[in-house]
Amino acid sequence: xxxxxxxxxxxxxxxxxxxxxxxxxxxxxxxxxxxxxxxxxxxxxxxxxxxxxxxxxxxxxxxxxxxxxxxxxxxxxxxxxxxxxxxxxxxxxxxxxxxxxxxxxxxxxxxxxxxxxxxxxxxxxxxxxxxxxxxxxxxxxxxxxxxxxxxxxxxxxxxxxxxx
Amino acid sequence: xxxxxxxxxxxxxxxxxxxxxxxxxxxxxxxxxxxxxxxxxxxxxxxxxxxxxxxxxxxxxxxxxxxxxxxxxxxxxxxxxxxxxxxxxxxxxxxxxxxxxxxxxxxxxxxxxxxxxxxxxxxxxxxxxxxxxxxxxxxxxxxxxxxxxxxxxxxxxxxxxxxxxxxxxxxxxxxxxxxxxxxxxxxxxxxxxxxxxxxxxxxxxxxxxxxxxxxxxxxxxxxxxxxxxxxxxxxxxxxxxxxxxxxxxxxxxxxxxxxxxxxxxxxxxxxxxxxxxxxxxxxxxxxxxxxxxxxxxxxxxxxxxxxxxxxxxxxxxxxxxxxxxxxxxxxxxxxxxxxxxxxxxxxxxxxxxxxxxxxxxxxxxxxxxxxx
Numbered sequence: 001x002x003x004x005x006x007x008x009x010x011x012x013x014x015x016x017x018x019x020x021x022x023x024x025x026x027x028x029x030x031x032x033x034x035x036x037x038x039x040x041x042x043x044x045x046x047x048x049x050x051x052x053x054x055x056x057x058x059x060x061x062x063x064x065x066x067x068x069x070x071x072x073x074x075x076x077x078x079x080x081x082x083x084x085x086x087x088x089x090x091x092x093x094x095x096x097x098x099x100x101x102x103x104x105x106x107x108x109x110x111x112x113x114x115x116x117x118x119x120x121x122x123x124x125x126x127x128x129x130x131x132x133x134x135x136x137x138x139x140x141x142x143x144x145x146x147x148x149x150x151x152x153x154x155x156x157x158x159x160x161x162x163x164x
Numbered sequence: 165x166x167x168x169x170x171x172x173x174x175x176x177x178x179x180x181x182x183x184x185x186x187x188x189x190x191x192x193x194x195x196x197x198x199x200x201x202x203x204x205x206x207x208x209x210x211x212x213x214x215x216x217x218x219x220x221x222x223x224x225x226x227x228x229x230x231x232x233x234x235x236x237x238x239x240x241x242x243x244x245x246x247x248x249x250x251x252x253x254x255x256x257x258x259x260x261x262x263x264x265x266x267x268x269x270x271x272x273x274x275x276x277x278x279x280x281x282x283x284x285x286x287x288x289x290x291x292x293x294x295x296x297x298x299x300x301x302x303x304x305x306x307x308x309x310x311x312x313x314x315x316x317x318x319x320x321x322x323x324x325x326x327x328x329x330x331x332x333x334x335x336x337x338x339x340x341x342x343x344x345x346x347x348x349x350x351x352x353x354x355x356x357x358x359x360x361x362x363x364x365x366x367x368x369x370x371x372x373x374x375x376x377x378x379x380x381x382x383x384x385x386x387x388x389x390x391x392x393x394x395x396x397x398x399x400x401x402x403x404x405x406x407x408x409x410x411x412x413x414x415x416x417x418x419x420x421x422x423x424x425x426x427x428x429x430x431x432x433x434x435x436x437x438x439x440x441x442x443x444x445x446x447x448x449x450x451x452x453x454x455x456x457x458x459x460x461x462x463x464x465x466x467x468x469x470x471x472x473x474x475x476x477x478x479x480x481x482x483x484x485x486x487x488x489x490x491x492x493x494x495x496x497x498x499x500x501x502x503x504x505x506x507x508x509x510x511x512x513x514x515x516x517x518x519x520x521x522x523x524x525x526x527x528x529x530x531x532x533x534x535x536x
Contacts, residue, residue, distance in 0.1 A: 012355065012356050012359040012360065013359055014359070014363055030353075030355055030356070075203070076203045076204075076207045077207070078207060086206055087329060088204060088205075088206050088283065088328040088329045089204055089206075089328055089329070089330070090203055090204055090206060090207040091202075091203040091204055091207060092198065092200070092204070092318035092320075092326040095320060095323055095326055095333075096320075102330060105330060106323075106330050106333060106391065109330060109331045109333075109388075109389065109391075110331075110333070110334065110389040110390065110391035110392055111365060111389045111392070113389070113391050113392025113393070114322075114323075114391065114392070115322060115323075115391070115392055116320075116321070116322060116323055116324030116325075116333075116334050116335070116391060116392065117324075117334075117391075117392050117393060117394050118324065118334065118335040118337075118393070118394035118395050118397075119305070119308075119324075119325075119335060119394075119395055120319070120321075121312050121316075121317055121319050122309060122312060122313075130201075131200045131201050131318065134200070134201030134202075135201055135202070135203065138201065138202065138203070138212065139203075142209055142211075142212065145211065163201075164201070
């Protein structure tokens with residue numbers, strides 16, 4: 001693509017300007033950008049941008065939908081407040097529990113896409129219910145071990161082994 | 165595996181072979197995976213982490229990879245060894261200095277590693293020299309299939325492979341290519357690369373991945389999205405469009421240096437050589453930068469037939485003590501073996517920064533100086 005100003009050099013700077021809801025795109029070369037007084041940052045820490053996205057998005061109103069604000073995952077006890085701090089989820093089930101709140105963030109992180117396309121485990125994934133059941137049992141096992149209730153722990157361990 | 169078995173030589177992916185190796189240092193693909201029925205690591209107790217670790221370690225150690233496979237317990241490893249593993253690109257910084265039971269499975273030839281209990285339960289990585297993404301993809305896919313025969317991954321038909329951080333969701337793939345772009349930098353055109361990366365929504369990092377600035381004109385380019393795009397699509401976009409475009413930019417910049425700015429080029433190369441041949445203290449950063457200029461000179465001689473006075477003057481001490489043309493192999497060795505943890509591991513003990521700088525300078529001088 002040629003620079004829109006000099007119509008000679010390759011356009012390497014792509015600007016999108018939104019004025020009163022009207023979107024305008026501009027494609028110009030470095031030389032003309034400098035002429036126009038547009039500062040070009042020498043190093044673009046995109047990973048930082050991404051990190052910023054994670055840190056800022058949860059604070060927005062639409063992310064913190066009221067319905068999910070009080071919710072915690074029944075298996076891992078995770079809340080969205082914790083996600084805002086840590087930027088990682090608590091268990092695979094959280095994607096189901098907080099789906100509504102997570103979707104805008106997922107879309108932002110993945111170029112607007114929210115549905116998987118690509119490899120699927122060749123061993124057909126067992127039903128989600130059983131995966132959730134395992135999470136549940138492990139959560140109980142963890143609690144039993146902490147409470148030094150070894151009898152319950154042994155029973156739970158047997159049930160986990162049977163399910164796996 | 166003892167780390168000293170590999171520390172005195174460069175990694176296979178850095179031996180200077182492979183397609184487009186004068187510009188593309190290495191190709192890497194990693195997959196993020198988690199076990200079904202377990203919480204993600206941030207919510208796991210130490211006991212649960214240990215259980216996940218044992219489970220994955222058993223499966224990974226039993227894989228038929230056609231190479232000797234070793235396991236290193238990262239949480240029990242010495243600090244120096246952890247730094248070494250990071251320098252070697254075998255584990256991430258996050259993994260080296262994380263918390264709790266964790267480890268890494270490494271193929272002897274270093275083309276494959278599996279980090280257990282990094283941010284996800286499992287992070288598989290395949291690494292090759294030059295532009296070899298398709299080969300990496302085929303390789304890692306096969307390894308992933310083998311693991312899947314024995315374990316069940318957390319997966320949802322809607323979101324794909326479920327990962328601790330939603331940014332890795334979907335295929336869990338990250339394709340990274342390490343590039344050496346000294347001519348773009350020298351000709352003041354490195355912005356072209358940054359802009360191209362930004363336009364294509366790709367992440368740029370330095371030599372050692374996340375959070376590090378580019379040093380020695382090495383830049384790592386990675387995809388940022390993993391959901392809604394299949395693995396072959398990501399790989400072919402990189403291999404067929406993104407990387408060739410950037411390689412062309414760098415080649416054009418090298419041509420420009422040769423045809424219009426030969427004095428600039430020769431000045432950089434000659435100054436780098438003079439410093440490297442004479443310095444008695446040299447930091448890792450400085451060494452990377454200066455070696456980068458030598459690497460450019462040698463590659464221009466070998467790939468473009470360039471013959472300027474400075475390029476012709478690039479000599480190194482030969483095996484028999486006599487002088488011979490400086491080779492990429494020698495430069496790559498100097499790049500890797502003078503990194504701080506490499507230096508110390510090969511020296512046999514920890515050294516303070518000044519002693520490291522002295523040792524680094526000495527190693528470089530003795531490789532480059534004739535007969536001294």
